[in-house]
Amino acid sequence: MVVSKSIIESVRALRPLSPSAAQLLQVMNNPNHSLREVVQIAQRDAVITAHILRVANSAAFARRSEVSTVEKALPVLGERTVVGIALGICTAHLFNAPLEGYAGEKGELWRHCLRCAIAAREISPFAAAPVAPELAFTGGILHDLGKAVISSYLANERDKIVEGYDGGQFSDYLSAEQAALGTNHAEVGGALGVHWNLPAALVQVMLHHHHPHNAGEQARALVYIVHLGDFIAMMGGSGTGTDTMSYAIDQSYSAYVKISKRELERVMIRTGDEFEQMTSATLNAQEGSV
Numbered sequence: 606m607v608v609s610k611s612i613i614e615s616v617r618a619l620r621p622l623s624p625s626a627a628q629l630l631q632v633m634n635n636p637n638h639s640l641r642e643v644v645q646i647a648q649r650d651a652v653i654t655a656h657i658l659r660v661a662n663s664a665a666f667a668r669r670s671e672v673s674t675v676e677k678a679l680p681v682l683g684e685r686t687v688v689g690i691a692l693g694i695c696t697a698h699l700f701n702a703p704l705e706g707y708a709g710e711k712g713e714l715w716r717h718c719l720r721c722a723i724a725a726r727e728i729s730p731f732a733a734a735p736v737a738p739e740l741a742f743t744g745g746i747l748h749d750l751g752k753a754v755i756s757s758y759l760a761n762e763r764d765k766i767v768e769g770y771d772g773g774q775f776s777d778y779l780s781a782e783q784a785a786l787g788t789n790h791a792e793v794g795g796a797l798g799v800h801w802n803l804p805a806a807l808v809q810v811m812l813h814h815h816h817p818h819n820a821g822e823q824a825r826a827l828v829y830i831v832h833l834g835d836f837i838a839m840m841g842g843s844g845t846g847t848d849t850m851s852y853a854i855d856q857s858y859s860a861y862v863k864i865s866k867r868e869l870e871r872v873m874i875r876t877g878d879e880f881e882q883m884t885s886a887t888l889n890a891q892e893g894s895v
């Protein structure tokens with residue numbers, strides 16, 4: 606289909622991930638990394654440093670004394686926020702794009718991904734095989750970025766999609782995207798992950814977060830974690846417009862994530878609390894960035 610070809614081409618034309626963000630992701634992908642490595646990468650990037658200090662000194666982290674270095678900011682914010690800020694800065698042009706194809710508002714995609722990221726990190730200790738919490742968090746941040754790319758193409762097809770929905774033609778929004786464009790946000794997200802040279806596990810998350818059983822064996826537990834995080838984000842009230850209505854949970858998650866319904870509810874509550882605390886800080890970090 607012509608549309609899907611031009612969408613994939615538009616991914617290749619997107620600017621690459623900044624070297625610092627790419628390095629941070631690589632470091633976080635290694636479960637034995639040290640805090641020192643994270644500080645060193647963040648310090649080398651003036652824009653990331655400036656945002657980290659602004660967030661660490663913001664009201665959300667009310668401190669008595671001023672935080673003046675990345676080294677001092679890291680224990681205040683935690684690694685995940687630092688990586689979230691770095692990713693937020695270099696992907697802000699995508700996250701801040703209006704989600705017209707999903708009838709979503711500006712900033713909604715970022716809120717959804719942040720809530721999913723927090724939930725995924727909270728779920729990670731329940732994985733049957735160990736999954737680094739930071740990797741789960743990063744997967745959550747990135748999982749739906751394909752939406753930012755296809756949203757404007759989808760906007761032209763809205764009438765067709767709504768008609769198909771009303772006629773019971775589509776089982777979920779992903780199939781509706783596929784029918785309208787010949788591709789979907791997961792496939793496009795996967796292409797974006799490859800374009801950015803992301804670690805393979807994160808590309809798997811972007812590609813398979815709606816159907817985690819299709820993920821490669823090595824990344825499958827991580828993809829199930831983000832899939833559950835995605836569901837919790839929507840249940841918690843951070844969806845991305847129209848696609849939220851038809852989200853189907855893949856029940857085979859229990860083979861990869863040993864979590865009870867009760868524990869999932871607790872994760873939802875903890876996620877909500879942390880989300881409220883982090884939202885102002887990280888959203889501020891995105892403001893004014895490119």
Ligand SMILES: [Fe+2]
Pocket residue numbers: 748749790814815
């Ligand atoms: Fe998605």
Ligand SMILES: [Fe+2]
Pocket residue numbers: 717721748749835
């Ligand atoms: Fe999502």
